[in-house]
Amino acid sequence: MINAKYAVRINEQKEVQCLLCPHVCRIPLGQNGLCQVRYNNQGNLELLNYGRVTAASLDPIEKKPLKRYQPGKSVFSIGSFGCNLFCGYCQNWRISHGKAPESQYLSPKDAVKKAQELVPYDNVGVAYTYSEPLMWYEYVLDTAKLVKEAGLKNILVTNGYINPKPLKELLPYIDAVNLDIKAFGEGFYHEVCGGKLAPVLENAEIIAKNCHLEITTLLIPDLNDSNEEIEELAASIAAIDKKIPLHLTRYFPNYKFSVPSTPIEVMYKAKEIADKHLTDVFLGNI
Numbered sequence: 001m002i003n004a005k006y007a008v009r010i011n012e013q014k015e016v017q018c019l020l021c022p023h024v025c026r027i028p029l030g031q032n033g034l035c036q037v038r039y040n041n042q043g044n045l046e047l048l049n050y051g052r053v054t055a056a057s058l059d060p061i062e063k064k065p066l067k068r069y070q071p072g073k074s075v076f077s078i079g080s081f082g083c084n085l086f087c088g089y090c091q092n093w094r095i096s097h098g099k100a101p102e103s104q105y106l107s108p109k110d111a112v113k114k115a116q117e118l119v120p121y122d123n124v125g126v127a128y129t130y131s132e133p134l135m136w137y138e139y140v141l142d143t144a145k146l147v148k149e150a151g152l153k154n155i156l157v158t159n160g161y162i163n164p165k166p167l168k169e170l171l172p173y174i175d176a177v178n179l180d181i182k183a184f185g186e187g188f189y190h191e192v193c194g195g196k197l198a199p200v201l202e203n204a205e206i207i208a209k210n211c212h213l214e215i216t217t218l219l220i221p222d223l224n225d226s227n228e229e230i231e232e233l234a235a236s237i238a239a240i241d242k243k244i245p246l247h248l249t250r251y252f253p254n255y256k257f258s259v260p261s262t263p264i265e266v267m268y269k270a271k272e273i274a275d276k277h278l279t280d281v282f283l284g285n286i
Helices: 108-117 133-149 164-173 187-194 196-209 225-242 264-275
Strands: 005-007 016-018 039-043 044-047 055-060 074-079 123-128 151-157 175-181 212-219 246-250 282-284
Touching: 016 044, 016 212, 074 108, 108 123, 108 133, 133 151, 133 164, 164 196, 175 196, 196 212, 196 225, 212 225, 212 264, 225 246, 225 264, 246 264, 264 282
Parallel strands: 074 123, 123 151, 151 175, 175 212, 212 246, 246 282
Antiparallel strands: 005 016, 039 044, 055 074
């Protein structure tokens, strides 16, 4: 079993503190962190998902979504299980939450080999996606290094909920990121996702300085789709770089949420507002 890279034992009871994300979980002996994939085994924080792949596919790069990076190409996309946010509308909740689903082991070397085999099909590299890849951190880091050595690209599709130190260690190996900003409000992050907005915004700036960045926000009726909130979101992104593409995607009921789908007219209004601040605004799921 492989141990977590960012963790420290904090007392004689072998309690461990995980330092990977802003939750900084204190994990008692024999328990998991909030992400459910970091387990305290006798004072060592072991990874339950290292190399465990729950989904794999050769996807169009636009599906990540990325519109301004390698358009028309494909990317070998892999994901594991576990997440450190708990969004009630999660589209991939079967692998992100709850008990570990069925999976197969794929070593970093084999992931690179598979990516190389797919190059004739316009594959540019490996995308870490589906569940939250930052909870797969050690595997992503190990694999991304080998992908880079092979001359291929690394793409991260993430909620960005990670501490700055591990993020900065990973980013030299990452070529493009789609960052999911859930909403532009701390209340939404706390009540709907069980996290905080501020670390995500800080990480957006770090990512933008290191690689290609695109941002996605899913608009949910009466929760994060007000004109004022869209204005603040777009202005905040523009303050980093107005050329960062923003994907505004339409919500559909899923998991624990039964709120009706986002009205089409709300989506078009949101784009109109964001267009005032940003060069590239795209609508998805419409």
